[in-house]
Amino acid sequence: MDITGRKLFVKALMEEGVDTIFAYPGGMVTDIVDELYKQEEIDVVLPRHEQALIHEAEGYARATGKVGVCLVTSGPGATNTITGIADAHYDSIPLIIFTGQVPLDLIGNDAFQEVDIVGMTRSITKYGVTVRDRKDLGRIIKMAFTIAATGKPGPVLIDIPKDIQNQLGDPDYPSHVDIRGYKPNETVHIGQLKRAYKLLKQAKRPLILAGGGVNIAGAQDNLRKFAEKMNIPVVTTIMGKGAMDADHPLYIGNCGMHGRYAANKAVADCDVLFSIGTRFNDRITGDLNEFAPKAQIIHVDIDTASISRNVVVDVPIVSDANLALERLIDWAEYKNTERWQEKIADWNRENPLEMRRDKGMSPQMIMEGINEVFPKGIVVTDVGQHQMWATQFIELNKNKKMITSGGLGTMGFGFPAAIGAKIGAPEKDVVCITGDGGMQMNMQEMATAICEKAPITVCILNNYYLGMVRQMQQLFYGKRYGITCLGRRKDCPKNCKGPNGNCPPYEPDFVKWAESYGVKGIRVTDQSQITDALRQAKENKEGPTVIEFMIATDELVLPMVKSGNPMSEMILK
Amino acid sequence: MSTMKNRWIALYVENQVGVLAKVSGLFSAKSYNLQSLTVGTTEHEDVSRMTICAICDDVTFEQIKKQLNSMVEVIKVMDLTNVPLHMKEILFAKVYGINAAQKEEVFQIAQVFSVKVADIGEDSALLECMLTERRNNELIALLNKKFKRVEVVRGGAVAIESISTSCR
Numbered sequence: 238m239d240i241t242g243r244k245l246f247v248k249a250l251m252e253e254g255v256d257t258i259f260a261y262p263g264g265m266v267t268d269i270v271d272e273l274y275k276q277e278e279i280d281v282v283l284p285r286h287e288q289a290l291i292h293e294a295e296g297y298a299r300a301t302g303k304v305g306v307c308l309v310t311s312g313p314g315a316t317n318t319i320t321g322i323a324d325a326h327y328d329s330i331p332l333i334i335f336t337g338q339v340p341l342d343l344i345g346n347d348a349f350q351e352v353d354i355v356g357m358t359r360s361i362t363k364y365g366v367t368v369r370d371r372k373d374l375g376r377i378i379k380m381a382f383t384i385a386a387t388g389k390p391g392p393v394l395i396d397i398p399k400d401i402q403n404q405l406g407d408p409d410y411p412s413h414v415d416i417r418g419y420k421p422n423e424t425v426h427i428g429q430l431k432r433a434y435k436l437l438k439q440a441k442r443p444l445i446l447a448g449g450g451v452n453i454a455g456a457q458d459n460l461r462k463f464a465e466k467m468n469i470p471v472v473t474t475i476m477g478k479g480a481m482d483a484d485h486p487l488y489i490g491n492c493g494m495h496g497r498y499a500a501n502k503a504v505a506d507c508d509v510l511f512s513i514g515t516r517f518n519d520r521i522t523g524d525l526n527e528f529a530p531k532a533q534i535i536h537v538d539i540d541t542a543s544i545s546r547n548v549v550v551d552v553p554i555v556s557d558a559n560l561a562l563e564r565l566i567d568w569a570e571y572k573n574t575e576r577w578q579e580k581i582a583d584w585n586r587e588n589p590l591e592m593r594r595d596k597g598m599s600p601q602m603i604m605e606g607i608n609e610v611f612p613k614g615i616v617v618t619d620v621g622q623h624q625m626w627a628t629q630f631i632e633l634n635k636n637k638k639m640i641t642s643g644g645l646g647t648m649g650f651g652f653p654a655a656i657g658a659k660i661g662a663p664e665k666d667v668v669c670i671t672g673d674g675g676m677q678m679n680m681q682e683m684a685t686a687i688c689e690k691a692p693i694t695v696c697i698l699n700n701y702y703l704g705m706v707r708q709m710q711q712l713f714y715g716k717r718y719g720i721t722c723l724g725r726r727k728d729c730p731k732n733c734k735g736p737n738g739n740c741p742p743y744e745p746d747f748v749k750w751a752e753s754y755g756v757k758g759i760r761v762t763d764q765s766q767i768t769d770a771l772r773q774a775k776e777n778k779e780g781p782t783v784i785e786f787m788i789a790t791d792e793l794v795l796p797m798v799k800s801g802n803p804m805s806e807m808i809l810k
Numbered sequence: 811m812s813t814m815k816n817r818w819i820a821l822y823v824e825n826q827v828g829v830l831a832k833v834s835g836l837f838s839a840k841s842y843n844l845q846s847l848t849v850g851t852t853e854h855e856d857v858s859r860m861t862i863c864a865i866c867d868d869v870t871f872e873q874i875k876k877q878l879n880s881m882v883e884v885i886k887v888m889d890l891t892n893v894p895l896h897m898k899e900i901l902f903a904k905v906y907g908i909n910a911a912q913k914e915e916v917f918q919i920a921q922v923f924s925v926k927v928a929d930i931g932e933d934s935a936l937l938e939c940m941l942t943e944r945r946n947n948e949l950i951a952l953l954n955k956k957f958k959r960v961e962v963v964r965g966g967a968v969a970i971e972s973i974s975t976s977c978r
């Protein structure tokens with residue numbers, strides 16, 4: 238018997254094993270919403286804004302490894318998702334975004350709430366299509382799940398006109414779909430891998446650079462085994478952080494713009510660089526001509542288009558991280574790299590990663606407090622200075638991972654992504670580290686956290702400023718703090734050079750704001766209060782806890798490499 | 811850095827709404843220099859074939875091919891740059907304001923270039939050309955030099971691989 242498109246939609250989600258859908262209603266999805274109301278297998282999460290909806294689905298997907306499924310209406314519902322979709326695209330997060338669309342015969346009429354969302358998102362989705370025929374609906378949904386989750390994962394957008402949702406058609410959801418233009422790589426070229434191994438074997442100063450692909454592939458164990466078996470030190474990108482346990486003797490730290498001195502020195506000095514699951518983003522390489530100038534470069538990536546795009550490599554290998562590492566582990570023989578490791582240790586002693594401890598509560602102390610109180614769980618960050626401090630000082634391991642917006646650098650990501658992570662992994666402690674600026678970009682989601690009973694710990698590092706840009710203004714723009722002061726009033730002096738004792742109070746008062754939601758709010762002004770506040774938050778299982786850490790305005794993220802400069806030119810003080 | 815030159819691709823794509831926009835959008839989004847793009851259905855009505863010419867160096871061309879390959883709607887990417895092929899571009903050129911002597915000249919040019927005079931008016935003539943892109947460029951240059959007003963429309967090149975000598 239034929240069924241409606243909306244019924245097939247829900248049936249498809251069930252057959253795919255979807256347990257949660259992030260959905261915001263609207264005129265062009267009311268039929269699907271009604272169908273979701275009638276079932277009990279899938280939890281429907283109602284966020285307070287569609288941008289945050291996508292970030293929540295991203296957090297959910299990252300925490301669970303499953304596809305994040307989203308439903309929004311046409312027009313503004315759809316356009317509000319665009320930032321989130323771009324974020325998922327650049328960080329390879331598997332999402333499916335279902336958008337409602339005006340009925341087929343109204344498309345092109347500038348109908349109420351009509352936008353060409355497939356066209357708008359073409360360059361930031363892995364695949365996007367409008368369903369134009371009811372008979373294609375099942376096949377297209379199956380395609381979406383296949384494409385989003387396999388190969389290099391990413392967002393897929395499926396636009397479903399209202400009439401398709403109600404039209405009768407085939408009741409079957411296909412178990413398999415053959416997509417002739419989509420064949421993700423499932424093998425590895427052994428010859429290339431042998432060349433790579435030979436290079437590593439001959440190297441005097443070998444180095445492994447692990448990116449986010451290692452974490453996405455779940456190849457952390459194999460990476461560690463390979464590094465240990467060959468005795469090769471490891472640096473990570475921000476997205477690769479956590480691929481090696483923080484306390485592993487072979488782990489140096491993050492490299493890149495705000496990376497550890499020793500990590501960037503090691504990249505600059507190594508003679509063979511084995512990079513895996515990274516696209517050599519400009520934040521990692523700096524000036525391309527000066528990147529790893531002494532090294533022969535091996536590059537393993539699932540995405541052919543990532544290879545030899547930014548950095549021309551000597552040994553390209555198209556492969557899933559796990560697949561390549563498993564082979565290499567079979568061959569790996571122990572190398573003596575003690576002298577090289579000693580050199581790296583010297584760099585670390587020369588310029589350790591350390592913030593000042595002489596002047597009140599530093600961000601490092603907050604991160605250390607989080608490390609102490611939350612040895613396990615998920616740390617989610619927003620974007621800005623606090624994010625860099627988190628990537629520098631938060632210690633990750635098998636039981637503790639980090640979710641952050643690396644590629645797009647989306648302010649407003651952290652809080653909703655943390656809620657999504659908690660929804661996906663309710664048994665885990667979730668800590669959101671955010672700034673006072675980024676928090677205000679999606680703070681309406683507090684209601685979602687409460688309604689979803691998501692007891693997360695929200696750490697707001699408040700420095701009165703949009704700190705990352707303020708830092709650039711301090712270092713490169715003669716301390717002209719244009720539009721970065723979040724406390725600035727209309728009647729403040731025009732050429733204000735920073736806090737001076739006459740500054741107006743900060744708005745909002747985050748503690749009162751939390752309390753207005755009936756949520757516990759704690760303000761921390763001194764380092765002696767850090768762990769106590771974090772413990773209170775950890776014990777509070779009733780709902781979210783907001784901790785506002787009052788930090789100094791002039792704290793900098795160091796080391797820093799100016800955008801476009803070689804990575805060896807680090808600003809250290 | 812290798813040299814910038816014309817590179818040719820034959821692209822098999824799904825014959826669906828939005829695919830042309832996606833392919834051309836790639837070129838603008840990534841700042842690739844698109845020289846010409848033609849598209850039409852193939853012997854299978856659900857497959858279209860594009861002939862694409864881009865001006866770029868080796869590294870960029872590799873990227874273009876990889877990026878095209880990674881699109882779900884792209885079925886096959888064929889590099890035609892160094893392949894023996896047959897390539898033609900259709901072009902119409904209308905020449906205005908010509909007297910009898912000049913018309914004579916237009917006919918001569920048509921003969922030399924092996925193109926058809928498709929229509930003729932009191933003081934105008936229409937040429938229908940099926941030449942290589944390069945030959946078409948030469949023809950336009952010549953017409954522009956000889957005559958005051960020339961109107962041109964061209965279709966972009968289509969190309970197909972030659973039949974291998976071993977198959978003859």
